[in-house]
Amino acid sequence: MQGPGSRADVDGGAAWVRGQAEVFEGDELIDQRDAALLDVGRPGEIGLIDLAVQEIAAGRAAVVHGFAHGDGGIVFAASRASTELTAFTVRHSSGFLCVALPRQRCDELALPPIFPRAQESPAATACVTVDASMGVSTGISASDRARTARLLAAPEAVPADFTRPGHVVPVAVGDGGVLDNAGLAEAAADLAVLAGSAPVAVFAHLVSPADATRMATDDELRRFAAAQHIASVGVAEIEAARRSARWDGRTAG
DSSP states (O other): OOOTTSHHHHHHHHHHHHHTHHHHHTOTTOOHHHHHHHHTTSTTSOOHHHHHHHHHHTTOOEEEEOOTTSOOEEEEEGGGOOHHHHHHHHHHBOSOOEEEEEHHHHHHTTOOBSSOOOTTOOSOEEBOOEEESSSOSSSOSHHHHHHHHHHHHOTTOOGGGEEEEEEEEEEEEOTTGGGTOOSHHHHHHHHHHHTTSOSOEEEEEBBOSSOTTSBOOHHHHHHHHHHTTOEEEEHHHHHHHHTSHHHHHHHOO
16 A cells, blocks of 8 residues: 555646646636646656746745645745735635744744754744734734745845744744655745745645545645646655755755
8 A cells, every 4th residue: 555655646646637627628717827737747748846846936836745644735935925825825724824944044033943942853843923023014914924924035034024923933944854854844945945946935734625624635635736726746756856956956056
């Protein structure tokens, strides 16, 4: 029996997208991007990881699945966070909006862990919550949280740019990303880097469309991505990309 992250899991993402072909092709708004979504995984066509990276580079979201403990959800580059994309993510998730960023950057921004960090643990660590100190109202609206996310991704940001506590959860991740800990936070940060952005990414766990009392299964994540015309990718493909020359090229210099 093959578990999460297996070849079957990776192929399943493409199968779900192709399975929605009739839905997409019946839509009068189908365009070149939708055609790419339909062709993903077909011989000679764009791969799941490539499409996800392209979408994030264009300021859109991707869905990540294939985790061992149902950790899947929506991710996008924090530097490209918009009000619309943030509102969409909040609406379809638990509303618990997180931003993955390197541990060193959390230290630079004076964002301590909510609980003491285990020295040897590679796991992502939730830090004290923040809002942007200027340009926001209550901090909880989609526009406010989008601004806070963009500010967390800004290389010029300093600790005084944030108020604490707030409505966005910074999550510190290690340099090894999904290779050290295969979680949604690490996957989000790794995809941002592959897309040419800073290693800072918004992520939120998707709630089951069928049962709002639980989180989405892998099948539901794939169905959601197909129905919403969003690229989806398995964590196994992100792991493979991290081991490849494309990662070395993105992080060189």
